[in-house]
Amino acid sequence: MQLEALPTVQGDYNLKNYEETYKTFSWKDVEKNFSWSETGRVNMAYEAIDRHAESFRKNKVALMYLSDTRNEKYTFYEMKKLTNKAANVLKEKAGVQKGDRVFIFMPRSPELYFATLGAIKLGAIVGPLFEAFMEGAVKDRLEDSKAKVLVTTPDLVGRVPVDQLPALETIFVVGENVGEEGKLLDFLKYFKEASDKLDIEWVGRNDGLILHYTSGSTGKPKGVLHVHNAMIQHYQTGKWVLDLKEDDIYWCTADPGWVTGTSYGIFAPWLNGATNVVVGGRFSPAAWYKTIEQFGVTVWYSAPTSFRMLMGAGNEIVRQYDLSTLRHILSVGEPLNPEVIRWGNEVFGLRIHDTWWMTETGAQLICNYPCMDIKPGSMGKPFPGIKVAIVDDQGNELPPNRMGNLAIKKGWPSMMAAIWNNPQKYESYFFPNGWYVSGDSAYMDEDGYFWFQGRVDDVIMTSGERVGPFEVESKLIEHPAVAEAGVIGKPDPVRGEIIKAFIALRGGYEPSNELKEEIRQFVKKGLAAHAAPREIEFCEKLPKTRSGKIMRRVLKAWELNLPAGDLSTMED
Numbered sequence: 001m002q003l004e005a006l007p008t009v010q011g012d013y014n015l016k017n018y019e020e021t022y023k024t025f026s027w028k029d030v031e032k033n034f035s036w037s038e039t040g041r042v043n044m045a046y047e048a049i050d051r052h053a054e055s056f057r058k059n060k061v062a063l064m065y066l067s068d069t070r071n072e073k074y075t076f077y078e079m080k081k082l083t084n085k086a087a088n089v090l091k092e093k094a095g096v097q098k099g100d101r102v103f104i105f106m107p108r109s110p111e112l113y114f115a116t117l118g119a120i121k122l123g124a125i126v127g128p129l130f131e132a133f134m135e136g137a138v139k140d141r142l143e144d145s146k147a148k149v150l151v152t153t154p155d156l157v158g159r160v161p162v163d164q165l166p167a168l169e170t171i172f173v174v175g176e177n178v179g180e181e182g183k184l185l186d187f188l189k190y191f192k193e194a195s196d197k198l199d200i201e202w203v204g205r206n207d208g209l210i211l212h213y214t215s216g217s218t219g220k221p222k223g224v225l226h227v228h229n230a231m232i233q234h235y236q237t238g239k240w241v242l243d244l245k246e247d248d249i250y251w252c253t254a255d256p257g258w259v260t261g262t263s264y265g266i267f268a269p270w271l272n273g274a275t276n277v278v279v280g281g282r283f284s285p286a287a288w289y290k291t292i293e294q295f296g297v298t299v300w301y302s303a304p305t306s307f308r309m310l311m312g313a314g315n316e317i318v319r320q321y322d323l324s325t326l327r328h329i330l331s332v333g334e335p336l337n338p339e340v341i342r343w344g345n346e347v348f349g350l351r352i353h354d355t356w357w358m359t360e361t362g363a364q365l366i367c368n369y370p371c372m373d374i375k376p377g378s379m380g381k382p383f384p385g386i387k388v389a390i391v392d393d394q395g396n397e398l399p400p401n402r403m404g405n406l407a408i409k410k411g412w413p414s415m416m417a418a419i420w421n422n423p424q425k426y427e428s429y430f431f432p433n434g435w436y437v438s439g440d441s442a443y444m445d446e447d448g449y450f451w452f453q454g455r456v457d458d459v460i461m462t463s464g465e466r467v468g469p470f471e472v473e474s475k476l477i478e479h480p481a482v483a484e485a486g487v488i489g490k491p492d493p494v495r496g497e498i499i500k501a502f503i504a505l506r507g508g509y510e511p512s513n514e515l516k517e518e519i520r521q522f523v524k525k526g527l528a529a530h531a532a533p534r535e536i537e538f539c540e541k542l543p544k545t546r547s548g549k550i551m552r553r554v555l556k557a558w559e560l561n562l563p564a565g566d567l568s569t570m571e572d
């Protein structure tokens with residue numbers, strides 16, 4: 001079903017005229033918004049926190065935090081001092097220096113933000129880990145990055161295989177009554193005593209800032225490195241896409257373990273001096289609506305899977321809360337269904353603005369802007385300064401309405417700077433003629449709107465989280481009953497896709513529901529809950545190429561009752 005376009009609602013938006021701005025925009029002009037354009041001294045944390053603490057925003061609330069047990073507010077001035085303290089702990093107790101990898105493995109709490117920004121103030125590279133990661137996932141990431149320091153909590157520290165990580169020198173545990181032994185140190189003990197004064201480590205614009213591990217269709221997760229220069233795009237997209245203004249109360253629902261939770265949960269809002277709401281705990285429709293009411297949220301950035309769950313909870317519950325402060329809603333992570341946009345317009349009286357980007361792109365690239373008509377189902381149009389095209393497999397640009405590879409002209413400010421330890425992988429993202437190839441297929445219509453069609457590769461997007469089938473398959477075959485495994489994404493109305501595993505059992509094992517559950521739990525405990533297959537199907541044998549590669553597209557075709565396509569490379 002094609003929904004009619006939702007026209008712009010007149011308003012005083014930061015971006016007034018998309019088409020005109022796209023023609024005249026230059027990234028160079030954005031640089032004057034940063035103090036380094038005059039001083040030459042660069043540091044993301046300085047621009048996000050300290051600069052405001054030294055300005056009229058000194059006593060403005062920067063962070064509002066809510067969990068089951070805590071309800072706290074911090075001004076920019078307090079954030080400056082608390083992030084300085086965290087930096088001093090990392091420096092004095094663990095010798096953290098510029099370029100060191102400092103990983104953060106904890107649920108959302110104010111300390112997560114102090115430690116992250118504190119590490120950045122030292123010029124360290126921060127590696128955020130999602131709290132649901134289990135031992136295998138934690139080990140892979142700390143090992144590949146040779147992390148020197150980890151900040152975690154008493155609940156999670158048991159998932160860190162300390163003995164197998166020789167490069168890991170210090171583990172700070174954030175909690176009450178932490179016993180110190182071996183590499184473990186009590187973070188809060190030193191944090192309370194630490195000085196709130198610090199000489200920030202100035203860095204180069206292209207020095208490392210953050211390392212996000214993400215999954216592809218082959219191999220282990222890879223470390224996508226972003227640099228301080230990304231702030232240029234975080235700032236400007238915060239201004240024009242999030243449309244942040246001085247009085248906004250902004251809420252990004254993503255965890256900093258994913259790139260949305262750092263680029264748009266830390267950097268973009270604070271570079272713009274906005275008040276940022278952070279909520280811990282689990283998703284529930286009532287808790288989410290309550291958050292909007294209680295904090296008076298005005299700008300809300302979330303994901304299709306969450307909107308679909310809210311939609312599923314019904315309209316009755318929406319009416320129990322005062323959501324009248326909301327003025328701007330955005331979405332990212334997967335295709336935003338036209339039906340969800342229609343529902344959002346009905347219950348919130350607002351258009352939900354889809355945005356497209358990836359871990360590798362560091363910031364939003366294709367968006368729906370408040371000043372622009374929305375075509376429901378479309379990702380929108382390229383951000384000013386960004387050249388997007390649909391290209392064929394040789395990198396030739398295709399005309400409108402032709403499906404092909406969604407590609408971006410190399411060199412935007414927040415583009416990843418490297419894949420950690422893997423220059424070949426980095427190169428493989430680019431065509432020789434300078435296009436970055438996203439792995440998504442899409443087309444552009446005659447009005448310049450882009451429409452997502454699917455992934456070119458086998459990467460699974462489940463509830464907005466990216467899962468590499470290879471990683472799940474590798475874990476599955478560690479289970480004694482599993483001989484071979486092939487993993488695909490199966491379309492699901494709420495989660496976008498769910499993970500389905502096809503498994504061939506080893507001799508001596510019989511298919512059963514108990515075994516399915518045991519295998520599910522095995523992945524859940526070894527990798528992460530969101531990576532565990534929701535569906536398992538046992539089969540005699542998996543379709544493979546003659547070189548032994550599992551043909552996931554054939555599994556997918558079986559699952560969806562579609563033609564399997566070219567089978568010439570398949571073994572008998």
Ligand code: WT7
Binds near residue numbers: 357440
């Ligand atoms: C993949 C990137 C950037 C944070 C979210 C996930 C899919 C992202 C959209 C959208 C359709 C989308 C793409 C992309 N995706 N946004 N608006 N419409 N698909 O980041 O984990 O790096 O995943 O998410 O397939 O390649 P990520």
